[in-house]
Amino acid sequence: GQNIDQPTEMTATEGAIVQINCTYQTSGFNGLFWYQQHAGEAPTFLSYNVLDGLEEKGRFSSFLSRSKGYSYLLLKELQMKDSASYLCAVMDSNYQLIWGAGTKLIIKP
Amino acid sequence: GAVVSQHPSRVICKSGTSVKIECRSLDFQATTMFWYRQFPKQSLMLMATSNEGSKATYEQGVEKDKFLINHASLTLSTLTVTSAHPEDSSFYICSVMTGNTEAFFGQGTRLTVV
Numbered sequence: 001g002q003n004i005d006q007p008t009e010m011t012a013t014e015g016a017i018v019q020i021n022c023t024y025q026t027s028g029f030n031g032l033f034w035y036q037q038h039a040g041e042a043p044t045f046l047s048y049n050v051l052d053g054l055e056e057k058g059r060f061s062s063f064l065s066r067s068k069g070y071s072y073l074l075l076k077e078l079q080m081k082d083s084a085s086y087l088c089a090v091m092d093s094n095y096q097l098i099w100g101a102g103t104k105l106i107i108k109p
Numbered sequence: 110g111a112v113v114s115q116h117p118s119r120v121i122c123k124s125g126t127s128v129k130i131e132c133r134s135l136d137f138q139a140t141t142m143f144w145y146r147q148f149p150k151q152s153l154m155l156m157a158t159s160n161e162g163s164k165a166t167y168e169q170g171v172e173k174d175k176f177l178i179n180h181a182s183l184t185l186s187t188l189t190v191t192s193a194h195p196e197d198s199s200f201y202i203c204s205v206m207t208g209n210t211e212a213f214f215g216q217g218t219r220l221t222v223v
Binding site for chain 1: 115150216219
């Protein structure tokens, strides 16, 4: 079966750095996405990785290792507004998105 | 990117009635749109893939007679929850994919059935 695992909840301090991990087992791979979702709102796109390595975009970076079925989202200089759920999703061989359950990130002052 | 508009954002309806949710792709001709449902603290669950001019493809376990999908044009897909019951209360979200690298979401619709 297809499976995406990410931690349920994480807590970090304002100004610090946090890494949210995602491991996956899917039938085929056509890219991995990270989305941010604030409570009661639709997800918003953060990053897309299809090749191994690190993609940096401002305070957010995303890493992919296809051989390990592993990705992480790195958030730097955390701000209170970063408190949200972070969803990992993998596009399988049929170009369908398989979603993780999301990681709720709590930022403390 | 694509701009996706979903309406209404919130709706409360009585048990047994039907509710229609609209999803519009404002600046992208979407031959395919996706409908998701999300229960509290859970992931997005794909309900169906809406195909312009043809029947929608429903995921296993989703009742096609209960969740009617119409994709009559390249910019509009509708989801109608028929004979709604309290257990249908959820957050419904539509999305459009531009190519294979990015999904754009509507604002979502919070449905409460009382």
